[in-house]
Amino acid sequence: MNAPDIATLTDFRHELHRHPEVSGEEVETARRVAGFIETAGPDLLLTGLGGHGVAAIFAGAEPGPTLLIRSELDALPIEELSHAVYRSTIPGKGHLCGHDGHSSILAGLALELGRMRPARGRIVLLFQPAEEDGSGAAAVIADPRFDQIRPELALALHNMPGLPFGVAALDEGPFACASAGLRITLAGRTAHASMPETGLSPLQAVSRLLPALTALGSGAPLGPGFSLATVTHARMGEPTFGVAPGSAEIRVTLRAITNEDMASLMARAEALATNIANEEGLGVSFSHHDAFDACFNAPEATALLRRALTDAGVPIVTTGLPMRASEDFGRFSRICPTAMFLLGAGVDRPALHNPDYDFVDALIPIGIDVFLRAIRTTLGGSATK
Incomplete structure (x- = not known):
C-alpha cells in the first residue's frame, strides 16, 4: 500500500477517533465508514445491518467461497485522557479499544479490493456494531440480509498493547473465553x-x-x-x-x-x-x-492466517492465548470456521480500555498486508472491474 493511501487511512482513523459512539449508538460512525467504503466501488454496500452495521461485498468473476473479515464500530463509555490533537470530542466516550484502527484496516482493504477484485468468490468486509456489550454479532446474524453475506470462513484481528510491536499472537483452539x-x-x-x-x-x-x-x-x-x-x-x-x-x-x-x-x-x-x-x-x-460466546480458532482458518502472517514477515507467538477476556467474534463460529489473531502494539503502551490508550497508526499497513495475503491465498486476484 502506497504512502498517500496510508496517510488517507490514518486521517480516517483520526476522524473516527474524534467522534466515538458506544454500542448501539454508532449512527455517525457507520455513516462515515459507509461514505469512505463507497468511494472504493464495492459491488454491494449494506447499511443498518443488525442495527448500525455496514457490510461491503467485493465479488470475483468466477464462483467461489465467501470470506468475511470483520472489524468493529463501537467505542467505550470512558472519558479519554489524551493530549492527541484528534482526541475524543465527546465527553465520557472514547475509542479506547482500537476499533477505529481495526475499521481503518478494513477501509484499506476496500481500497485495495476496489483496484483488484478477487479472481473468484467474494470478500465481505463487515463493520460490526455493538461488539463491546456482546449484542452486535447476534443482531447482525439475525438480520434477514445476513444471508446476502453469509460466509464460508471468517477472520478478524485485535490490536494488543503489551505484545511487542508487529508480533502476532495466534494459536489453534480456544482464543477467548x-x-x-x-x-x-x-x-x-x-x-x-x-x-x-x-x-x-x-x-x-x-x-x-x-x-x-x-x-x-x-x-x-x-x-x-x-x-x-x-x-x-x-x-x-x-x-x-x-x-x-x-x-x-x-x-x-x-x-x-x-x-x-x-x-x-x-x-x-x-x-x-x-x-x-x-x-x-x-x-x-x-x-x-x-x-x-467462546471464541474458537478453527484449524483451516488458523492455517490461513498463519500462512498470511508468515508470508508478511510477521513473527508468530502464542503469548497470552487463550485470553480471559471475551470477544463477540465468537458468535460467528456458529456460522462458519473462524480465526482471530492479536497484533502487538508495543510493550510499553497503555492497556486496552485505559483512559490514555490510543491505537498505533503504524499497525494499519501491517493489518492490511496480512489480510490481503489471506484473501489472495483463498480467492486469488484479478484485474480491476
Missing part, C-alpha cells in the same frame, strides 16, 4: 430501622452469596476446566438511615473457556442463589446481560 453477566435480585420486606425484626432483610443472603459466588470459579489455569466468577456490583436497600433494607441486587460476571462450561457455571450460580434465597425466605429473580 465465553462470558455473561448475571444480575441477581433478592426480594424481602422493608422495615423501620428501629424495628428491623418486623421486616425481611436480604443482609444474611448477601453476606453468604458474595463469597459463595466467587468460590464458583475453578481456580484452574487458563485452559480446559478454567472458570471465573467476579462480583462486579452489590447493592442493598436504599441509601438511608431510617429504613431496614427489603431488597438487594448482586451483579456477577461469569466466564469459562467453552460454551458448555459457561452454561454449567451459569446454572450453578443460579442454583446457588436460589438455594440461599429460599433458606433466607427471600424471593429471587435473574436476568442475563453482555453474553459472549
Whole structure:
C-alpha cells in the first residue's frame, strides 16, 4: 500500500477517533465508514445491518467461497485522557479499544479490493456494531440480509498493547473465553430501622452469596476446566438511615473457556442463589446481560492466517492465548470456521480500555498486508472491474 493511501487511512482513523459512539449508538460512525467504503466501488454496500452495521461485498468473476473479515464500530463509555490533537470530542466516550484502527484496516482493504477484485468468490468486509456489550454479532446474524453475506470462513484481528510491536499472537483452539453477566435480585420486606425484626432483610443472603459466588470459579489455569466468577456490583436497600433494607441486587460476571462450561457455571450460580434465597425466605429473580460466546480458532482458518502472517514477515507467538477476556467474534463460529489473531502494539503502551490508550497508526499497513495475503491465498486476484 502506497504512502498517500496510508496517510488517507490514518486521517480516517483520526476522524473516527474524534467522534466515538458506544454500542448501539454508532449512527455517525457507520455513516462515515459507509461514505469512505463507497468511494472504493464495492459491488454491494449494506447499511443498518443488525442495527448500525455496514457490510461491503467485493465479488470475483468466477464462483467461489465467501470470506468475511470483520472489524468493529463501537467505542467505550470512558472519558479519554489524551493530549492527541484528534482526541475524543465527546465527553465520557472514547475509542479506547482500537476499533477505529481495526475499521481503518478494513477501509484499506476496500481500497485495495476496489483496484483488484478477487479472481473468484467474494470478500465481505463487515463493520460490526455493538461488539463491546456482546449484542452486535447476534443482531447482525439475525438480520434477514445476513444471508446476502453469509460466509464460508471468517477472520478478524485485535490490536494488543503489551505484545511487542508487529508480533502476532495466534494459536489453534480456544482464543477467548465465553462470558455473561448475571444480575441477581433478592426480594424481602422493608422495615423501620428501629424495628428491623418486623421486616425481611436480604443482609444474611448477601453476606453468604458474595463469597459463595466467587468460590464458583475453578481456580484452574487458563485452559480446559478454567472458570471465573467476579462480583462486579452489590447493592442493598436504599441509601438511608431510617429504613431496614427489603431488597438487594448482586451483579456477577461469569466466564469459562467453552460454551458448555459457561452454561454449567451459569446454572450453578443460579442454583446457588436460589438455594440461599429460599433458606433466607427471600424471593429471587435473574436476568442475563453482555453474553459472549467462546471464541474458537478453527484449524483451516488458523492455517490461513498463519500462512498470511508468515508470508508478511510477521513473527508468530502464542503469548497470552487463550485470553480471559471475551470477544463477540465468537458468535460467528456458529456460522462458519473462524480465526482471530492479536497484533502487538508495543510493550510499553497503555492497556486496552485505559483512559490514555490510543491505537498505533503504524499497525494499519501491517493489518492490511496480512489480510490481503489471506484473501489472495483463498480467492486469488484479478484485474480491476
